[in-house]
Amino acid sequence: VVRYSALAFGVAYGFYHRRTLQEQHDQQKVEHALHERKRLIAEAKDAWKRQNEAKSSTVITDPADSRFDLEKLLLSFEETS
Numbered sequence: 900v901v902r903y904s905a906l907a908f909g910v911a912y913g914f915y916h917r918r919t920l921q922e923q924h925d926q927q928k929v930e931h932a933l934h935e936r937k938r939l940i941a942e943a944k945d946a947w948k949r950q951n952e953a954k955s956s957t958v959i960t961d962p963a964d965s966r967f968d969l970e971k972l973l974l975s976f977e978e979t980s
Contacts, residue, residue: 958975959967 958971960972961967
């Protein structure tokens with residue numbers, strides 16, 4: 900009788916322990932996905948900001964353009980650094 904009681908207790912404890920471990924794993928998975936999504940959104944915002952700053956710049960970076968001025972380009976790089 901004691902043997903079967905210990906077996907039943909062990910099975911019940913194993914089931915309970917497995918369930919708590921799975922809940923912790925699922926919570927960590929959700930937190931990781933949320934953190935990754937926030938990181939990607941922040942990265943996209945930074946990229947969008949850099950792209951729009953580059954468009955609003957009046958410095959011409961194409962050396963084939965007739966209005967290209969190397970001095971202005973170097974000054975703009977120096978200001979952003």
